[in-house]
Amino acid sequence: MTDLTPPDATLAAYRDQVREAMKAFDAEDFAAWEADRHIPRSALTLLAGRGLFRARWADGAYLGIGRMTTLIEELFRYDSGLAIAAMGQSEIFIGALARHGSSGAHAALLEDALAGRAVGCFAATEPQGGAQLAGIRTRATAEDDGWHLRGTKRYISNIGRATHAVLLARTDKAENAADLSLFIVPLNTAGVTVDGFFDAAGVQSCDVGQLSVDAHLPADALLGSPGLGLLYASHLLQFxxxxxxxxxxxxxxxxxxxxxxxxxxxxxxxxRVIDKQVIRHHLATARADLWNLQSRFAEILAFARREQALPPHQISALKLSAGKRVLEIIDLSMQIFGARGNTTAYPLEKLWRDCRIARVGGGTDEVLSDMVASFVDRPDRRVEQYLAEARDLDVPLPSVARGHRATALVR
Ligand SMILES: Cc1cc2nc3c(=O)[nH]c(=O)nc-3n(C[C@H](O)[C@H](O)[C@H](O)COP(=O)(O)OP(=O)(O)OC[C@H]3O[C@@H](n4cnc5c(N)ncnc54)[C@H](O)[C@@H]3O)c2cc1C
Incomplete structure (x- = not known):
């Protein structure tokens, strides 16, 4: 089995720690979670108890990023739902509290999250749409002693077993992206209801549900500054x-x-099937593309550790390309298995279902394409100038031999 995150001694030890922790579960547990359609809270508590979230965050968001991807990659190999629930716990719940927490209550909740006593999920998507977070309608109205939140959120992963939601709401009347703010909502608050769950094709062991809120919350339910919620959420979404x-x-x-x-x-x-040239070449191209995606992934992790920052356009581009190409590779693999690929005896049909939703969750292909397009559509004076020179030379000449070429485009 190829490990994706680049090898180094501390990561190898962390990977072993994850594998050791996962010995607490067996195939019967994973089957039970899938039948139940929920990841038990105790599973996250166990991972926390083994110090896995604490180790991920010990050196901060960026230096611990290799541990984060190692954790998710390893958990996914055991149970995709556990990987999704752990991702919400670590990268959204702990990430939001670590970065934007300011009160004693936030610090205590962060400690609970690291210890697995509190389990968090992310409530952004709404019934009218989730692709464009700037269109969020859930309202947060300031009151003398806190906030009143009113709205409905949908397709929230692990809401069924979470204790808290990190929730994005509008803190002003204007329909302006700058009016969104990030809140921490304890799910046992009066007026906070989990309405139910959606039957889904992919990642069946982790629930996706709906949350309704018409509730009063204390002042420190707000994380960070009001009006910066979209910025905060966009940053968390990079992770x-x-x-x-x-x-x-x-x-x-x-x-x-x-x-x-x-x-x-x-x-x-x-x-042998692999001796058929058509199969052989398909497998070779898939191998080459996967190596290339893995290299890009490793480069982004190295950038994050080196620069203490994430490159948002490059991450969007990687998720866009990986979402499409990995799905094609899984599809090819099912094809090579023939009818066996469609049976539950082999993991391919499940891999296909579980990976398919990655092109929607965490930013749809379309939203990511728009983001990468905004990079492509930046003016570049050097290129513009070169094209102007080339245009001047692009005229009919009396003799081909006298043709000119614009000087090379150099950086
Ligand atoms: C398994 C799973 C888990 C999820 N977990 C969570 C979670 O934990 N928390 C959470 O908040 N959400 C979660 N989501 C929701 C997910 O973030 C949204 O489904 C996603 O953002 C798209 O929103 P939507 O489904 O409402 O589609 P819509 O917003 O209705 O969009 C429909 C289609 O139109 C496209 N589209 C929309 N607007 C534009 C535009 N301006 N330009 C081009 N194309 C556009 C979309 O890309 C999409 O293809 C989850 C989804 C899935 C599948």
């Missing part, structure tokens, strides 16, 4: 997107390893 890349690449790697193994072992009309 979530990298985590999703980790699980996508883990899914692609598993599918490809299995497909290659099956093609090597299966014989048809006297020859």
């Amino acid at each position: 979530e997107r990298l985590a999703i890349c980790a699980l996508l690449l883990a899914g692609g790697e598993s599918a490809l390893e299995l497909a290659a193994g099956h093609a090597r072992g299966r014989h048809t009309d006297g020859g």
